[in-house]
Amino acid sequence: MKPSKRICLLAILGAALVRSLFAASPGAWEQPASELAEQIVAILGPGQAHLTIRNLSTLPNDEIPVIRRLLTQDLKTHGVSMAGEESANTIRVTLSESARERVLVAEVGEGTQTQVAMVNLGPIQAERLPATGGLTLMSQQILTSREPVLDLLETPSGIVALEPEQIAIFARGSDGWQQQQRMSTGTSHAQARDPRGALLGYASGWSFVAWLPGVECSGSAAVQSQPTKWTIECRENDDPWAITQPPLNLTNWGTAAAGENVLVTPISAFYNSARNYFTGVISPSVGVDLPPFYAAALLPRSAGNGALLIGGIDGKVQLAENGALKVVSGTRDWGSDFAVLHSGCGAGVEVIASSSGEAASDSLRAYEVPALEAVPASAPLAIDGTVTALSTAPDGKSVLAVVRNAANQYEVDRVTALCN
Amino acid sequence: MSRHFAISFFLVLVCVCAWARTRPHYGGSLRVEIAGDPWQNPDGLARRLVLDGLTALDANGLVGPALAVDWQSDDSDHRWQFRLRQRVHFHDGSPLNAEAVAMALNTACAANCPWTAVRAVGSSVVFTGDSPMPNLPALLASDAYLIMLTRTADGQTPANPIGTGPFQFASLNNGTLTLTANDSCWQGRPFLDEIAIASNRGIRDQWLDLSVGRADIAEVPPQELRQAEQQRLSVVVSPPVEVVALHVSDWGPLSNAVLRAAIAQAIDRNPLSNVIFQKQGEITASLLPQSLTGYAFLFPADRDLNKAIELRGGISPPQLTLAADTDPTMQLAAQRIALNLREAGFNVQVANARNAPHADLALRKLPLGGADPAAALETLLRSAGENVPVAGRDPIALYRAEHDVLDLHTIVPLLDLPRAWAVGSRVRDLRLRADGTPELAGASLEGTQ
Numbered sequence: 026m027k028p029s030k031r032i033c034l035l036a037i038l039g040a041a042l043v044r045s046l047f048a049a050s051p052g053a054w055e056q057p058a059s060e061l062a063e064q065i066v067a068i069l070g071p072g073q074a075h076l077t078i079r080n081l082s083t084l085p086n087d088e089i090p091v092i093r094r095l096l097t098q099d100l101k102t103h104g105v106s107m108a109g110e111e112s113a114n115t116i117r118v119t120l121s122e123s124a125r126e127r128v129l130v131a132e133v134g135e136g137t138q139t140q141v142a143m144v145n146l147g148p149i150q151a152e153r154l155p156a157t158g159g160l161t162l163m164s165q166q167i168l169t170s171r172e173p174v175l176d177l178l179e180t181p182s183g184i185v186a187l188e189p190e191q192i193a194i195f196a197r198g199s200d201g202w203q204q205q206q207r208m209s210t211g212t213s214h215a216q217a218r219d220p221r222g223a224l225l226g227y228a229s230g231w232s233f234v235a236w237l238p239g240v241e242c243s244g245s246a247a248v249q250s251q252p253t254k255w256t257i258e259c260r261e262n263d264d265p266w267a268i269t270q271p272p273l274n275l276t277n278w279g280t281a282a283a284g285e286n287v288l289v290t291p292i293s294a295f296y297n298s299a300r301n302y303f304t305g306v307i308s309p310s311v312g313v314d315l316p317p318f319y320a321a322a323l324l325p326r327s328a329g330n331g332a333l334l335i336g337g338i339d340g341k342v343q344l345a346e347n348g349a350l351k352v353v354s355g356t357r358d359w360g361s362d363f364a365v366l367h368s369g370c371g372a373g374v375e376v377i378a379s380s381s382g383e384a385a386s387d388s389l390r391a392y393e394v395p396a397l398e399a400v401p402a403s404a405p406l407a408i409d410g411t412v413t414a415l416s417t418a419p420d421g422k423s424v425l426a427v428v429r430n431a432a433n434q435y436e437v438d439r440v441t442a443l444c445n
Numbered sequence: 446m447s448r449h450f451a452i453s454f455f456l457v458l459v460c461v462c463a464w465a466r467t468r469p470h471y472g473g474s475l476r477v478e479i480a481g482d483p484w485q486n487p488d489g490l491a492r493r494l495v496l497d498g499l500t501a502l503d504a505n506g507l508v509g510p511a512l513a514v515d516w517q518s519d520d521s522d523h524r525w526q527f528r529l530r531q532r533v534h535f536h537d538g539s540p541l542n543a544e545a546v547a548m549a550l551n552t553a554c555a556a557n558c559p560w561t562a563v564r565a566v567g568s569s570v571v572f573t574g575d576s577p578m579p580n581l582p583a584l585l586a587s588d589a590y591l592i593m594l595t596r597t598a599d600g601q602t603p604a605n606p607i608g609t610g611p612f613q614f615a616s617l618n619n620g621t622l623t624l625t626a627n628d629s630c631w632q633g634r635p636f637l638d639e640i641a642i643a644s645n646r647g648i649r650d651q652w653l654d655l656s657v658g659r660a661d662i663a664e665v666p667p668q669e670l671r672q673a674e675q676q677r678l679s680v681v682v683s684p685p686v687e688v689v690a691l692h693v694s695d696w697g698p699l700s701n702a703v704l705r706a707a708i709a710q711a712i713d714r715n716p717l718s719n720v721i722f723q724k725q726g727e728i729t730a731s732l733l734p735q736s737l738t739g740y741a742f743l744f745p746a747d748r749d750l751n752k753a754i755e756l757r758g759g760i761s762p763p764q765l766t767l768a769a770d771t772d773p774t775m776q777l778a779a780q781r782i783a784l785n786l787r788e789a790g791f792n793v794q795v796a797n798a799r800n801a802p803h804a805d806l807a808l809r810k811l812p813l814g815g816a817d818p819a820a821a822l823e824t825l826l827r828s829a830g831e832n833v834p835v836a837g838r839d840p841i842a843l844y845r846a847e848h849d850v851l852d853l854h855t856i857v858p859l860l861d862l863p864r865a866w867a868v869g870s871r872v873r874d875l876r877l878r879a880d881g882t883p884e885l886a887g888a889s890l891e892g893t894q
Binding site: 064081119121122123124125126127128130132141142143145216217218219220299300301302319338340360361362381432433 | 467468469470471503504505628631632633634635636684735736737738739740742743816818839840841844848886887
């Protein structure tokens, strides 16, 4: 099957799945209908009543016949049979909702008296829109969190999530990721309005370094322990942060053979702890002074050379290469965050950039930067929220995107490319 | 339909403004113009910039930590202990401690408080109450209970408000209040260096200044939203954050509940919404909006003049006074309500609220704060002068609590209103708080840094 056909099929299956969540499903209504019937009978007692049902919610009207059937059955079981409009007893049921929850409401009328029964149907589940595109970016949710997530690192035993004041370790459980450990970074620094941080994994996969403004933490795991026990130590430190992470040779990733303490980062940059950007001072130098920047990515060039792409705080995206700094065109739609993806498609390496905010919702898009122009290599991948951080995964074959959604919750998505 | 379209249109604008993707820049001076007083309590724009509460509502209206990091209740919600955040300082450098917080709260609330007593216990503040206080964490997030330093280190009363917020008082000249960034703010330094708030500015003057670049943020009253749209102003609009309600006194000529019920039946909400508030208010007969409860439709909002006349019977009460704010729109709305009541046989005279503190009827705006319906209802009732703890989280318990209050006919809800602000082109990342006021500490300006 061609990839494009596969995507269409996936899209259709996805749409069918979304639809099925809202389709008439008697099972979901059995308990609420039963509860409401009991409340109605407590008000009305056995007898006859005229039942009407209306829908003021965003659920499709297909649900109404199901609710009516179940409610009629339950009422009958309790001695209330259905009557015509001439009945003195009326039951007006309304399927309604607030911004967060749905309710099933019954207005029970006996003559001139009306009493109310109500059943809470629980929170409204947001519909997640499927992503679309050409050379296709795909996203898969890894983690959701109420706490701000600044960066995330996948390890052989789980994931490490960096938060403004804590580091959380998650392990795979039967119901998905479950928090295993949570440690304070112990920083006495004031919080930042636009908090940022970075995580860097060692080649072994069993240790990492984390940077927060003015704080550096190191973590290591006892490989043999079950569950894996992490030891994390933090200290106040203004040393530079690792800003580029080339793909590791992951043949032996997560094994002793990978070698402990092999730090694989060629470039570190000093972060302005009182602001939200890097100062422009990096180590080692790339032979040219850099302006303050928000994001950087190392692009492989021919003959093993690299070019450093930086997103300046002035909005310019520039490329530091061969001792010169030059503006990259075609980046007007870029936001402040980008990361490198080694997709193996086309030129093999793309830059995944967040959108600039001109559109009504955020998106990610792949670009190739063969020279001094960014050329779109994929359609935008719609993101259900605001991208707050992007980083390259240790294998280089995916990008991790931290997204703050409309409910102010954070989720981490793994973004990969599918070659056409 | 057109009203829904208009509201949807503006809500889209809210999203566009709130979802910028490039990182915010530091620096710059933001200029805000308002019609009122920046220190007015509640809702003064400067209060939330300079002062913090023990708790705060997030953008979704959920209560969360602020100057208190956590809290717990005992004794069936009769006792609450709030543990204070460490290493927080007032703008004058003095440390935030439990004694200062207790003094501030005792100053802020001398009577009709949600609690009976508040005192410092170590690094915590303890509230005790004769009645249960199930919603205290949410109530403490309201504007009335923000923490202001009451005594400086040398025992003096501060000449200007001193808090722990992201901005601090700098100067007040010719009606313009200048606040500067608090570099050591516990929430992080704000992006802006300075905010200048010009007070007591007319709406047209505000818009003119905005259009010529002399202001960055101006007010847009709900009834002016269409006008702002026609003038192509970029507007951010909140969901409904306040309810226009008629407060009916239960003493004097209206001590008879049947007469109060007649008044509730006599009011026609349609002209208030369609004409006076230019279709920007959502007609309501419930205290909490449908978006918060899902059951607001159970309270009918239609006028029934015959029923009102029937309820009044042959009783002809003496002339009633209906008080409203000096705000021309509220005065107009009061005139319209007076007309309705006259048609039902009541003799009503409209007065300025300042001149009629003990009026029989008062047209007021009450806050619809937060996403927790029980806490929102209690906050609203407290602002209406009703000291009623609202317990219970399930919808039917909440419905009954609201129904019992409305059945007294001392509060007649009329319209739910949003808050709106016109925003200049160089302002970015402006979000609105749960109460509809702009979150200026998170905003930044283009072209700075």
